[in-house]
Amino acid sequence: MTEVLVLIDPGTATITSAPLDSPQLPVTDLSAHRGDGVFETVLVHVDPTTKEPTVVSRERHFARFHSSASALDLPEPDRRLWRQAVDTVVAETIAANPGITEFGVRYSLSRGGAAPRGWAFSVPIDExxxxxxxxxxxxxxxxxxxxxxxxxxxxxxxxxxxxxxxxxxxxxxxxxxxxxxxxxxxxxxxxxxxxxxxxxxxxxxxxxxxxxxxxxxxxxxxxxxxxxxxxxxxxxxxxxxxxxxxxxxxxxxxxxxxxxxxxxxxxxxxxxxxxxxxxxxxxxxxxxxxx
Structure with missing residues (x-):
């Protein structure tokens, strides 16, 4: 499976597609050496006929993501921004993998260094x-x-x-x-x-x-x-x-x-x-x- 990465900037409320096999996270990011952040993983089913995706329990996952961020005193995640990021990963993964019927999307919010940062990427279903x-x-x-x-x-x-x-x-x-x-x-x-x-x-x-x-x-x-x-x-x-x-x-x-x-x-x-x-x-x- 060809995997897809999207970087999320909560400060500017923007997302950017990036290569998953290139360095993206500075070593000073607090998620890298303190685990200071939160994440969720959603399952995505793709209808083999219509190619329409279903993100399983999307709202439940975001509600838990919001609650986890609150517990860590992280900035409140913007529902529209994170939804856009997940939808972008889903669309690009389907486009890059004709015939795919199931995969995951993992999205994270880190306290970062100077400012919080986030990302979302596709995850294959392994054997x-x-x-x-x-x-x-x-x-x-x-x-x-x-x-x-x-x-x-x-x-x-x-x-x-x-x-x-x-x-x-x-x-x-x-x-x-x-x-x-x-x-x-x-x-x-x-x-x-x-x-x-x-x-x-x-x-x-x-x-x-x-x-x-x-x-x-x-x-x-x-x-x-x-x-x-x-x-x-x-x-x-x-x-x-x-x-x-x-x-x-x-x-x-x-x-x-x-x-x-x-x-x-x-x-x-x-x-x-x-x-x-x-x-x-x-x-x-x-x-x-x-x-």
Whole structure:
């Protein structure tokens, strides 16, 4: 896939297309050495007949982007400017890749150096994602290192913000791979299931879909909310709940969900096989594809 980059200047409210394979970010940018910024990644589906794109959960993502920027005391993102940037990346990616039907767009806002800066670029769907969608994933649980609901008393930890500081998340993924599995499930220090490094967890218990409360210490999920919005159509009820590892092991189905992976079956946790509901997996994936 030919990837596309757009640079965003919040100060002048302008965007500029730029080559993705050329240097663009000065080393003095605070995102480069402090992770001081926020980002979102949206999934884009392209109708193979009409070539019309659908940006999945666009408004949910921007609302979270706005909230994350506010948590970091960054300038309020201009909805029109960021929408223009995403639309430009989408249009240029489709033009550069005839026949493409799916890709992502990642957009970021950095505190910058002298002034904030932003960018947006296209992201391919790699083979590991398509394999996970089809086959499910295995995970290990690990301690997140803090108790549930800590963010209520320590908002400076930015627990619910989607920041560019992903070193811990990446370390967790490397730990999973070192254990011979694909994913990690974070658990609070007092035993409450939280999330994956780049995903939310959803379980089915009878006719209920359950997911951890974001206030427990995790990122509110746009894909999780999309699925919950459609729960009634699936004759299911949806709610937040404090879940334990035993709850996940005893569930009638469990999924890791996010923008790019969509919904993938969690088929094994800590070496134990979990119940699988592949019919519901396909329904989840269909709902997400429809946007």
């Amino acid at each position: 590991s994602l398509t394999t996970a969608r089809a086959e499910g994933v295995r995970a290990v649980s690990i301690d997140r290192g803090y108790p549930a609901y800590l963010g209520r008393s320590a908002p400076w930890l930015l627990i619910g913000a989607k920041t560019l500081s992903y070193a811990v998340n990446q370390a967790a993924i490397r730990h999973a791979k070192a254990q011979g599995v694909e994913e990690v499930l974070f658990v609070s220090h007092d035993g409450v299931v939280l999330e994956g490094p780049t995903s939310n967890i959803v379980i089915r218990r009878g006719d209920h879909l359950l997911t951890p409360d974001p206030a427990a210490g995790l990122l509110a999920g746009t894909t999780q909310r999309l699925l919950f919005d459609h729960a009634g159509r699936l004759e299911l009820r949806a709610d937040f709940a404090d879940l334990s590892l035993d709850d996940v092991h005893a569930a009638d189905g469990a999924w890791l969900v996010s923008s790019m992976r969509t919904a993938v079956t969690l088929r094994e946790l800590d070496g134990r096989e979990l119940s699988r509901d592949e019919a519901l997996t396909r329904e989840f994936q269909r709902i997400i594809a429809a946007g």
